Amino acid sequence: MTFQFEIIDRDAATRARTGIIRTARGNVETPAFLPVGTRGAVKGMAPWELEDIGFKMLLSNTYHLYLRPGAELIHEAGGLHAFMNWPHPILTDSGGFQVFSLSKTLKVEEEGVFFRSVYDGSEHLLTPEKAVSIQESLASDIAMILDHCTAYPASREEVEASVATTLRWAKISVRKKKPGEQALFGIVQGGGYPDLRVRSAEETVAMDFPGYGIGGLSVGEPRELMLECLESQTAVLPESKPRHLLGIGDPEGLLQAIALGVDLFDCVMPTRMARNGVAFTREGKVNLRHARYRSDLLPLEGDCACPACKNFSRAYLRHLHKGNEMLGHRLLTWHNLSFMRQLILDCRAAIGAGRMVELIQEWKGWDTLHSG
């Protein structure tokens, strides 16, 4: 079946909506948070464990998979789903963000971007055509066009050029894309300039993509400016198409973005923080490196049903973290992903009940809370 998106419910006071994405590999209820399987694996988690938490879609990084183990091998293996044994939908990014953030970008030309691999320093050219064909080899359910990202702050001229390049690449990508089950999302840019955000969105929407990635946000700009940019852009994007906010997943930001009409999220933060010993709880972050947890025999969260909370104490999880034990990283990752999943479920319930504003209010200031 071809890619479809349907809106199910709308919040009364915000632009938040619940919906359902239908793909050949199954349905995904939105809003949704996508765990990040950077190199074809969510760090420490087996695919069936992600299913158990309730996730229906993952994100994986074209940049990393292209460099290691290579798109041809994954194609030979039957695509990324077969390779990593994840039968449900997968969204792949285009590699644009990684090329501009991780790699030593050598130069950006009309045709694409030259960069050096983070793995071995080898030189590569990524073009919009290549980003499409790599993602076709990976056989993800949602692919993304190659976009040109700017840092923050960036001059108006730089951002205008980035918007223009992204639009040109978007057109090339659409021409290159083979018809099939894979949906190709456009990406809108515009840096910290709301008017450029609008222009980027309008011109991208004119190409009529089945969905839109919102890129270049949360790269250092103040949160207020991020929300202003997001608001101006989601006002232009068509209601009937899903919007994916790339790379943002802190609980408060996620709720605020949902209230502005965003449907999909991915972020390494919950899993990266887990490996740094930080657990997310309703009462705030629990940083297990703090000595106060040394002999704390309570679970991370009393009412959480994840294996970390059901089976172990904070003292034990802290002990594992201090010893850099894999089991500790696994358990905290499991917990933080369970937390994100529950947050999304709460959010969907709030939208259905028309109380998204109240939910945002309840979570206000969460980021500065420290439990314990």
Place this chain on the structure above:
Amino acid sequence: MTFQFEIIDRDAATRARTGIIRTARGNVETPAFLPVGTRGAVKGMAPWELEDIGFKMLLSNTYHLYLRPGAELIHEAGGLHAFMNWPHPILTDSGGFQVFSLSKTLKVEEEGVFFRSVYDGSEHLLTPEKAVSIQESLASDIAMILDHCTAYPASREEVEASVATTLRWAKISVRKKKPGEQALFGIVQGGGYPDLRVRSAEETVAMDFPGYGIGGLSVGEPRELMLECLESQTAVLPESKPRHLLGIGDPEGLLQAIALGVDLFDCVMPTRMARNGVAFTREGKVNLRHARYRSDLLPLEGDCACPACKNFSRAYLRHLHKGNEMLGHRLLTWHNLSFMRQLILDCRAAIGAGRMVELIQEWKGWDTLHSG
């Protein structure tokens, strides 16, 4: 209930036997291989996953737990079983081996051994009394006396002194031990001198322990000498008591030791090799770092039912290993532990059928085999 051991069956042509160890926390069929939970966790594995493989007893290291997080904390948490959420039997070593191998041993006195912590260089004194009381705090099901280990090679005089020290510490340990459910095993030493092995065993047996650890083997001596020492020692140890060969777990060595009457094994090798990308298979070791596995879409072992073999290809496991992905370490650990469990099951079946000699023959040369 108090610790009991019963022999169930004997091989016709060797000293191999099957048996059952009964403890307050459940029964363990022997021969048994004990996964090593060095710091209160088998690296990367959740306790329920070890149960799923079929393990009924773990080993954990007194040395590591004493230094981090400390025996008092584990005692407060209700003992090691509660702390790590493993309800089945646990064997703890005494810390002797680690003190003499890992630590900078400062000096050995009548009373015990001064050493520096591998974690922070702090100075500690481990005495036989302290080894007993730490293990009582941990509340393991089987504890071990503090032993004095020698390296290989060591002079006869050194080994004689080590045997004498171990015997003196054994007597102190027995006096110190509180009555209860925890069984305290003696440890026999004797380096590479079969006659000292006999003397150590005879004098330790005179103290009538409920079981015996065999220490100081596989520390660099030729395999033939190891087997000679083992043979001379298991001939002296009482038939009716379980024997634990400390720190040996290569498949061939394990089978040979079982044929000499050893019942229990622990070894980090299968799990450490897994983290180094080496999988154990019936056809030999599969070193996934080799380029030949790059696009190998077969499972590690076609007839293995572990999650690594059931769900993933060698190419994917190699990709994970090359990227140092936790999931790869987990899956290979899971496989190698499943392999060890199956080897033990095969061994128990062979003893029951009186064909232990044939089983050893089948595995001859395994260590030099490389699959692929």
